[in-house]
Structures are given as structure tokens and as C-alpha cells.
Amino acid sequence: MAQPLSLAKQLQQHGDFLQITLSNPDGLAPLQFTLTDSTTVHIWDSGVICFEPTNAGDKDIVLSCGVHGNETAPIEICAELVQQVLTGKLVLKQRLLVLFGNPAAINAGTREITENLNRLFSGHHSMGAGLINAERHRAKALEDYVSRFYNEVRVTEAAPRNRYLYDLHTAIRGSRFEKFAVYPFLHDKPWQKAEFEFLQACDVTTVLLMQTPASTFSYYASNSHGADAFTIELGKVQPFGQNDMSRFSKARTALRQLVSEDKVSTQPFDEQQFQLYQVYRAINKQTQEFKLHFADDVQNFTAYPVGTLLATDGDTEYRVEREGEAIIFPNAKVAIGQRAMLMVVPTTVQHNLL
Ligand SMILES: [Zn+2]
Incomplete structure (x- = not known):
């Protein structure tokens, strides 16, 4: 053999x-x-x-x-x-x-x-x-x-x-x-x-x-x-x-x-030729009532007009605060205390580039 x-x-x-x-x-x-x-x-x-x-x-x-x-x-x-x-x-x-x-x-x-x-x-x-x-x-x-x-x-x-x-x-x-x-x-x-x-x-x-x-x-x-x-x-x-x-x-x-x-x-x-973003804020899930107010299949980097309601968490409301602010990695199913989404805004690297 x-x-x-x-x-x-x-x-x-x-x-x-x-x-x-x-x-x-x-x-x-x-x-x-x-x-x-x-x-x-x-x-x-x-x-x-x-x-x-x-x-x-x-x-x-x-x-x-x-x-x-x-x-x-x-x-x-x-x-x-x-x-x-x-x-x-x-x-x-x-x-x-x-x-x-x-x-x-x-x-x-x-x-x-x-x-x-x-x-x-x-x-x-x-x-x-x-x-x-x-x-x-x-x-x-x-x-x-x-x-x-x-x-x-x-x-x-x-x-x-x-x-x-x-x-x-x-x-x-x-x-x-x-x-x-x-x-x-x-x-x-x-x-x-x-x-x-x-x-x-x-x-x-x-x-x-x-x-x-x-x-x-x-x-x-x-x-x-x-x-x-x-x-x-x-x-x-x-x-x-x-x-x-x-x-x-x-x-x-x-x-x-x-x-x-x-x-x-x-x-x-x-x-x-690039789209550059920086984090404007992270939204953390604080209660079991955390809820996203947009469709499940919304794409990363989608931006909404200022004032649009993005999420609620018990009595807390999250609305778009800045022009061009876009959502990324939204996930309502994370554990309490974890990041449920990131809000990003356009930026530039010209001031600090090597
Ligand atoms: Zn991955």
C-alpha cells in the first residue's frame, strides 16, 4: 500500500x-x-x-x-x-x-x-x-x-x-x-x-x-x-x-x-478622486428599545437632510445634525452599551499628509 x-x-x-x-x-x-x-x-x-x-x-x-x-x-x-x-x-x-x-x-x-x-x-x-x-x-x-x-x-x-x-x-x-x-x-x-x-x-x-x-x-x-x-x-x-x-x-x-x-x-x-470621511459621532445602544428609523437595507454612506430622525432609544431621539452627515455600520441588534451606528462627515487630508 x-x-x-x-x-x-x-x-x-x-x-x-x-x-x-x-x-x-x-x-x-x-x-x-x-x-x-x-x-x-x-x-x-x-x-x-x-x-x-x-x-x-x-x-x-x-x-x-x-x-x-x-x-x-x-x-x-x-x-x-x-x-x-x-x-x-x-x-x-x-x-x-x-x-x-x-x-x-x-x-x-x-x-x-x-x-x-x-x-x-x-x-x-x-x-x-x-x-x-x-x-x-x-x-x-x-x-x-x-x-x-x-x-x-x-x-x-x-x-x-x-x-x-x-x-x-x-x-x-x-x-x-x-x-x-x-x-x-x-x-x-x-x-x-x-x-x-x-x-x-x-x-x-x-x-x-x-x-x-x-x-x-x-x-x-x-x-x-x-x-x-x-x-x-x-x-x-x-x-x-x-x-x-x-x-x-x-x-x-x-x-x-x-x-x-x-x-x-x-x-x-x-x-x-477619493471620498474621504471622518467620524462625527458614534451612537451607542443604551436601552432594549433602541430602534433605527430607516429601512433595513439602507446602504452605508447614505446621507439624509438635516433634522431627519435616524433612531430612537427610549426617550432619546437621534436626528441628522450636519450637512452631509452619513450613516455607516448601522446595527440595532448589538448588545446594550455597544455601538449601534457611526455617523460620518466628509473631510480632507491635505493638512496632514506625508
Ligand atoms: Zn467584517
Whole structure:
């Protein structure tokens, strides 16, 4: 009887790391092997695969998907990229860590199992009740893998490194602007022109600029590791296999270029080609009576005239206060005390751009 192929051999033949991950959602034994192009592959855990090309460039790139388990398009995009590298169709130029965020939720086809993973970073996993569920453990583990990936290379003045983390999502609802990115709060450091150019290469020209710390994965990478980091919303949630992949062709091409070349082809930044927003206020749910006063299927970035009633919460009324004020991420079903929607207003980056 023929010996079963080792996991390393199987992965080099079919490249389906996502399938291996989903068959082992609770963990995978660490494994290391070398591809024919001499790239070293490290599997650190279920959904955690790291590639070290020989003579790597100066970028340390983290791509993550499936932090929300039902957001399939980014999972398919990352699985395809990993498959191309493992099977030798794509040769990497840069160090790369790919993370499938929440394998158990991907298997369940749900956003989360017990708690929103993207509210648990920067140590929030251990606050309050502490490490009480799988998502909290996973958030802590993902932080550790990202730290290990960035810290494994020596950074010197003569050999500086550039760190990136692009956390890929799809939104629950439709959006006036199909794709958009959330740029985490930089604590008044300048917004990066080169990053807007990269986003545009990904077909993302709507950017929400945050002004406060957050418990998201992208803020964690930005704030704790100095990475250029974004939450990127690539469109609307669809079941596996029902994504029209042509809608993501620019993002797929730009991501492939990012990891396999020295430079991504971009156009010079022109703010006129972007829709830039900043948060005007967050509306938190305070009582069980919280109610949204617009249709369930209203799109992100929809704006209403000043004075329009948006929500009521017991005796409190929320009305549009400013011209151009638009809604984003409305969700009446959140727990009491949590954010039920964000109100955003148009802004500019000219005053603080590098
Ligand atoms: Zn998401």
C-alpha cells in the first residue's frame, strides 16, 4: 500500500491550505518545509501560514481574512493567493503572513461564534471577563503571530523594514461606495500618501479616517507595530462560491503585485478622486428599545437632510445634525452599551499628509 503523502507534499501539490485549516479549525501542529523556489513555508497554526522568500525585499506583509467567518470573498482571495504560492505559480518577493482569522466561524458560515473577533484586539481579549471564549483566545493568538512575524527580522537603521497589515472584509449591507477602507487612528501622525495610492490600485477610493483608538485588528497593527494597516471592505457579504470574483480583480492584482514585486503600479495621489470621511459621532445602544428609523437595507454612506430622525432609544431621539452627515455600520441588534451606528462627515487630508 502506498504511504499517504505528507501534509507538506499535499500542500505543494494542491495548495489548498484553506481546506486543511477548515478540517482542523481548533489547531494545526507547526510545520516547516521549503518550496522549489527556496521560499520557506511555516505553518504556525490553523489558518496561520508564513512565507519567507530568500533575498526578500524590505516589506513585511500581513494579509488577513475571515476575522468575520461569513465574509467569503476575502477568504477566497487569500486562499487563491496562498495556493498560487504553494504550487509555485507565484514567486514571492516579500515576507508574507496570511491569516484566516476565525476558522470555526468560517465552518459555521457565521460572522462569529460567540463574540465579534474584531472588537477584541489591543488586549481587549483579556479585559472584562478575560479569556472566556474561543474568539478571545484567537484574538490573543493572532496578536502573538503578528508580533512574531514582525519581530523575527532584525530592523536596523541601515536596513529599515516596512510593515503592512491589510485586514480584508465584506460588509453586511450594501454601500453607496461599494468598496471602502477604514484608516485607523494614527495619533496625529500624518496619513500616508503611498497608502492612498495603494488603496486606489485596489479599486478602493472611499476612506474613513478614524480619530480614536479602536479594538480592531488594523488599529492593533498600526498602533502596536507601526504598520501601515487598514480594514478594507471589498463589497457585500455573499455565500461561498457566489462571489463575482471579477469585482475584485483590481484588488487581487494589486495584492499579488504587493507580495511578488518591489513596487505596486499606482497613480499619483489626487484627493479629488477619493471620498474621504471622518467620524462625527458614534451612537451607542443604551436601552432594549433602541430602534433605527430607516429601512433595513439602507446602504452605508447614505446621507439624509438635516433634522431627519435616524433612531430612537427610549426617550432619546437621534436626528441628522450636519450637512452631509452619513450613516455607516448601522446595527440595532448589538448588545446594550455597544455601538449601534457611526455617523460620518466628509473631510480632507491635505493638512496632514506625508
Ligand atoms: Zn467584517
